[in-house]
Amino acid sequence: MPASPVLPLIEVAPSPHVAEADSSTRRMMIDVLIALLPVLGIAVVVFRWFAVVQVGVCVLACLATEMVCCRARAKPLSLADGSVAVTGVILGLSLPWAAPWYIGVLASVMAVGLGKAVFGGLGYNIFNPAMVGRAFVMLSFARELGAAGYVVLESSLEVLTEPTPLMAAEEVTRAMGVEGLWPLFVGHLNGSPGETSAVALLLGGLYLCFRRSAAWAIPAGMILSGYVCAEVFYAAGLTMFPPLYHMFTGSFFFGAFFIATDPVTSPVIRRGQLAFGAGIGVLTMLIRVFSGYPEGVMFAVLLMNAAVPLLNRWTIPRPMGGPVAAP
Amino acid sequence: MSICAPAARRTFARGVHPRECKGLAENSQIEAIASPPKVRIPLLQHLGATCLATVKPRQEVEPGDVVGEATAPVAAPVHASVRGKVERATMVTLPNGRHVPAVPIAVADRQPLEGDALLEDVYGGDYPFTGLSRYLPEAIRDAARAAGLVGLGGAAFPTHIKLAPPERTPIDTLLVNGCECEPYLTADDQLMQFAPRPILAGALLAQRATGAGRVVVGVEANKPRAIRSLRRAAEGTEVEVAVLKPKYPQGGEKQLIAALLQRAVPTGKLPLDVGVVVLNVGTAAALARAVVRGRPLAHRVVTVSGGGIRRPANLLVPLGSSVRHLIEHCGGLRDDAARVVAGGPMMGFTLGTLDTPVTKGTSGITVLSQREVRHAAETACVRCGRCVEVCPMRLVPTKLGLAARAGNAELARRHHVAACIECGCCAYVCPAQLPLVQLIRLGKVLARS
Numbered sequence: 001m002p003a004s005p006v007l008p009l010i011e012v013a014p015s016p017h018v019a020e021a022d023s024s025t026r027r028m029m030i031d032v033l034i035a036l037l038p039v040l041g042i043a044v045v046v047f048r049w050f051a052v053v054q055v056g057v058c059v060l061a062c063l064a065t066e067m068v069c070c071r072a073r074a075k076p077l078s079l080a081d082g083s084v085a086v087t088g089v090i091l092g093l094s095l096p097w098a099a100p101w102y103i104g105v106l107a108s109v110m111a112v113g114l115g116k117a118v119f120g121g122l123g124y125n126i127f128n129p130a131m132v133g134r135a136f137v138m139l140s141f142a143r144e145l146g147a148a149g150y151v152v153l154e155s156s157l158e159v160l161t162e163p164t165p166l167m168a169a170e171e172v173t174r175a176m177g178v179e180g181l182w183p184l185f186v187g188h189l190n191g192s193p194g195e196t197s198a199v200a201l202l203l204g205g206l207y208l209c210f211r212r213s214a215a216w217a218i219p220a221g222m223i224l225s226g227y228v229c230a231e232v233f234y235a236a237g238l239t240m241f242p243p244l245y246h247m248f249t250g251s252f253f254f255g256a257f258f259i260a261t262d263p264v265t266s267p268v269i270r271r272g273q274l275a276f277g278a279g280i281g282v283l284t285m286l287i288r289v290f291s292g293y294p295e296g297v298m299f300a301v302l303l304m305n306a307a308v309p310l311l312n313r314w315t316i317p318r319p320m321g322g323p324v325a326a327p
Numbered sequence: 328m329s330i331c332a333p334a335a336r337r338t339f340a341r342g343v344h345p346r347e348c349k350g351l352a353e354n355s356q357i358e359a360i361a362s363p364p365k366v367r368i369p370l371l372q373h374l375g376a377t378c379l380a381t382v383k384p385r386q387e388v389e390p391g392d393v394v395g396e397a398t399a400p401v402a403a404p405v406h407a408s409v410r411g412k413v414e415r416a417t418m419v420t421l422p423n424g425r426h427v428p429a430v431p432i433a434v435a436d437r438q439p440l441e442g443d444a445l446l447e448d449v450y451g452g453d454y455p456f457t458g459l460s461r462y463l464p465e466a467i468r469d470a471a472r473a474a475g476l477v478g479l480g481g482a483a484f485p486t487h488i489k490l491a492p493p494e495r496t497p498i499d500t501l502l503v504n505g506c507e508c509e510p511y512l513t514a515d516d517q518l519m520q521f522a523p524r525p526i527l528a529g530a531l532l533a534q535r536a537t538g539a540g541r542v543v544v545g546v547e548a549n550k551p552r553a554i555r556s557l558r559r560a561a562e563g564t565e566v567e568v569a570v571l572k573p574k575y576p577q578g579g580e581k582q583l584i585a586a587l588l589q590r591a592v593p594t595g596k597l598p599l600d601v602g603v604v605v606l607n608v609g610t611a612a613a614l615a616r617a618v619v620r621g622r623p624l625a626h627r628v629v630t631v632s633g634g635g636i637r638r639p640a641n642l643l644v645p646l647g648s649s650v651r652h653l654i655e656h657c658g659g660l661r662d663d664a665a666r667v668v669a670g671g672p673m674m675g676f677t678l679g680t681l682d683t684p685v686t687k688g689t690s691g692i693t694v695l696s697q698r699e700v701r702h703a704a705e706t707a708c709v710r711c712g713r714c715v716e717v718c719p720m721r722l723v724p725t726k727l728g729l730a731a732r733a734g735n736a737e738l739a740r741r742h743h744v745a746a747c748i749e750c751g752c753c754a755y756v757c758p759a760q761l762p763l764v765q766l767i768r769l770g771k772v773l774a775r776s
Binding site: 017212 | 343345346585592593595596665673674679693703706708709715719725740742743745746751754755756758759760768
């Protein structure tokens with residue numbers, strides 16, 4: 001007996017009618033959080049509650065700011081896509097572990113409010129939100145976020161009394177001598193919670209690229225160009241750190257895999273992504289070697305973010321079969 | 328996929344590989360469906376100008392009688408698919424939403440051929456591979472035109488035009504398209520298994536008409552039985568059977584040409600501009616029937632499949648039958664049927680009514696269940712660039728979508744909107760679930776204005 005073909009309501013919609021399983025904005029953001037797990041783990045091992053508090057404060061403050069911004073813009077609340085949580089975690093991992101709580105809160109408010117909401121929310125911001133927040137507090141609280149912010153001599157945790165590997169005061173470093181590379185790679189040296197362990201960053205970063213939740217061309221371009229630059233500067237005697245040291249210190253890998261790869265603020269075309277990464281690598285090294293700042297990833301990312309529309313325009317691919325013939 | 332699938336690496340660049348879902352109808356042999364009580368033959372079943380009706384109400388027609396004649400160069404006549412009595416002219420809505428005039432025919436109780444006899448008449452018997460030289464190229468083209476042949480892969484471009492390449496563009500290769508890369512569809516797969524001889528005879532005839540030196544049948548590796556059947560039938564002929572790595576949209580002619588010949592069809596041009604003519608396997612078989620037996624295109628094989636249909640099948644259908652008739656033949660819709668799609672799920676059109684007639688371009692009816700249909704909510708574009716990675720035409724779909732939304736014709740043109748083939752790979756992978764194909768169609772209109 002044929003069933004009545006009239007009854008079930010049939011929908012009309014444009015093709016394609018099927019979608020890749022498990023492909024959603026939310027899933028991409030969850031991938032970033034999964035990829036950050038090893039980094040978070042190491043951070044907690046090295047910095048204990050300092051890391052937990054810093055990341056926790058930032059995540060909560062970011063979520064709260066998003067709620068306020070959505071209310072103010074009369075937009076439906078969209079915490080479920082996970083993008084705000086990602087901003088919070090990355091921000092928390094990039095701030096000095098010792099920075100007081102209000103710095104984390106202020107950075108979060110700036111990141112989500114000024115970095116994202118004013119542009120129109122997810123997908124419309126030009127600059128990496130976490131880096132906007134971090135730049136704001138870095139310029140406003142130079143002391144707390146400068147090299148001194150990482151060293152607390154009276155701390156009970158021994159690691160926290162050591163200077164960070166990239167401290168600007170060269171005499172400090174000179175007196176210590178250049179560290180071996182192994183401790184940097186494994187990551188029990190002082191620094192921001194997210195940047196201590198190159199191996200954890202590499203692990204998470206490769207997962208992200210494998211899942212295609214990050215464009216591999218960005219870290220590839222950044223690491224390659226950063227390395228070449230560091231090699232040149234080292235050979236020219238402009239920096240006392242060998243190239244690998246530059247790679248494994250500070251937020252270079254953190255920036256390469258987790259900050260520069262923010263899809264919203266990076267190019268959409270492969271060649272553009274390579275150029276974007278390469279630009280960040282070069283700028284980072286220039287800032288590290290020639291400026292007063294020991295670290296350059298943040299400014300390098302923000303500067304290259306501004307160049308993204310141009311990169312997208314310069315790299316429009318030639319369609320298969322060539323451009324449309326002029327009529 | 329079968330373990331005996333030949334290891335094939337040949338394919339085009341980029342694209343996607345959606346879940347094939349061909350298992351539903353893969354093993355259903357082609358069966359001739361019983362005639363419906365009424366057919367409605369649209370007077371436009373091809374790309375080009377609408378035909379003029381040549382029959383009057385109450386006139387008796389036999390299968391194969393012309394009911395609409397082509398009055399423009401780019402058009403193909405339409406024929407009665409059944410014996411019956413013509414009724415008053417009416418309008419029908421095609422799957423693409425176009426309203427066209429149609430000739431309704433009340434189907435007579437007794438048909439000259441039905442069931443297996445019809446199937447045997449269409450695809451059985453001898454289709455010779457030798458002695459084809461007695462058919463002159465001109466005669467082959469005329470037979471194709473008279474039979475109302477159009478591309479059966481979906482685009483429905485009149486075949487006689489493809490077979491008459493201008494002198495300035497010599498044809499060196501004839502490609503026969505057996506890719507059937509759309510998920511769910513298995514009509515071509517079954518046809519290649521069941522009727523390799525008409526396909527190959529049609530390919531050889533098309534080779535004669537176009538003067539092509541080489542004939543290649545391209546089949547994806549996920550159809551091992553079709554490959555074996557074609558290879559066995561092709562023994563002793565010059566037809567090559569090439570195996571391709573399954574990927575969507577390999578059945579798009581530009582992609583097939585890239586995969587097999589590494590040639591790029593210039594944007595806005597046709598395959599013949601790079602010396603190639605592409606025919607779908609079904610078209611090739613219909614060409615053989617038109618030339619060797621003088622019979623018109625009045626039936627076609629249609630896959631009815633999907634999670635929303637009770638009994639998936641591959642059917643030989645009289646053109647003009649309603650989709651409702653096919654669905655009833657297949658046991659009706661399941662309770663969770665969500666969309667009825669003419670064609671496959673990647674490029675097919677949803678039907679608003681089941682009264683839509685089957686036309687020459689209808690390769691399948693895919694009934695998707697709630698579970699199979701895309702449902703996730705749309706978010707803002709996060710500019711991840713996945714659409715760029717998969718676009719087989721090397722475009723930047725996200726920018727095209729943006730241009731359409733913003734009404735920016737200049738941006739759409741700068742990103743070569745006219746080169747889009749609307750295959751849907753971009754929207755298929757989009758994590759933000761943007762309706763990119765819909766937006767790009769809008770962008771094309773915008774860019775032309």
